[in-house]
Amino acid sequence: MRLPPLNSLRAFEAAARHRGYVGAAEELHVTRGAVSRHVKLLEDHLGVTLFKRLPKGLELTDHGRRFLPVLTEAFARIVSEAQRISRSGADLRIICPPTFSIRWLIPKLDRFRIDHPDIHIRLTTDFYGATGFDASEYDLGFAMDNRRKRPADIRSLPLLPTSVSPACSPRFLGEYGPFDEPSDLAGKTLLHENAGHEDWKAWLTRFNVEGVDPESGNTFPNLDMAVKAAVMGTGIVMGDLMLCQEELRAGTLVMPFEDMKCETDGWLCLIGREDRWSDPKVEAFKAWISEESAKDVADLVS
Incomplete structure (x- = not known):
């Protein structure tokens, strides 16, 4: 069987929850007649009756009662996953060695969060694995520039002299x-x-x-x-x-x-993959971390 029309599934699920077409129409921002037509289209597709049409409203049939929780759970999972994906799009995934994290980066991060409340920093305080910086796991990393020969697609921004x-x-x-x-x-x-x-x-x-x-x-x-x-x-x-x-x-x-x-x-550097180097989140962090490191270098010299 082909997948039932998605608009019809949404119309039925909303009408079943509201026990009528009026509430469903308000939720879906369509007319009552549109909800009714979508439900009838779904019933024709399935070959069963989902509602008993009563003078004072709708009542689910046995088929409707079985179908409703399946759709409600499916739509809830879709919404939850869409929200998770949307939030992760605002995440900036960074890996930083423990000593530098604790002694330099973490005490400063609140200032970045205040300036960029829309960007969520996901900081991993750890050493790189045996293969080095993993661009599939992280957007940015901190590393000593002279410690490892890096792939051609990894960009580097010098920050602090040692x-x-x-x-x-x-x-x-x-x-x-x-x-x-x-x-x-x-x-x-x-x-x-x-x-x-x-x-x-x-x-x-x-x-x-x-x-x-x-x-x-x-x-x-x-x-x-x-x-x-x-x-x-x-x-x-x-x-x-x-x-x-x-x-x-x-x-x-x-x-x-x-x-x-x-x-x-070596200099301590910010590194990241070339195809993400100009991403707005990355650009915001690069500008902020460059300013922070420049202030500390100036204090060190003075």
Whole structure:
């Protein structure tokens, strides 16, 4: 059997709920006669009677009573799914590594929501999988530009330079300092945010420091844990000056060599697929995040 005419299905379902054509006509914004004709068309299509026409209204037949809940549930599911799809069209799906999410992005997101109440941010705070940024799952991501060779269809917007310098707690400085020269760090406990120890290696190379072993010390899964260990006084961390602003401003971390800041190879970037790069939601977020990062870079320099 062919699918019954959809307008006839809607007319019958509304008339059955309202127990008459008048209420159905008002709901569907058509005439009473149009509802009646659609119901008669459906009955002809099915070959059964759905209503008993009574002097004071309509009464469902056994066929009508069986058919009504099926249609009511089907239309409700259609409306629910249409609403879900409509809402998801306003979603902006972003993935961001945990440390950067917690220390930089999340505290700022309320400002974006106030400026763009029509755009719903769906933030995933996680690391990328083994294959890297998945454009089928996310519209945008945050990543270090030098960490992975990206496909040709992935666009990148540089946001923040990675500027680092050793940082430790005042207690650690008082107990093991003063550190007049970088070489004074020899034998001290270095704290690392990853197994490669790249930041310490880059800083020691940049300032030609000898006698300090970048392979020594304690290694943590991420910068957040390494910074917390430094605040507790267990060692000296290579602090990311942008991401450690809270501790530096509060004085729970201090920089023994404040004038010796080193920019590493990569910038933190916003990435996304080329065919969505000019989407209005993406454009709005790109403009906002560029402004936020520019303010923080200016504060870092001043």
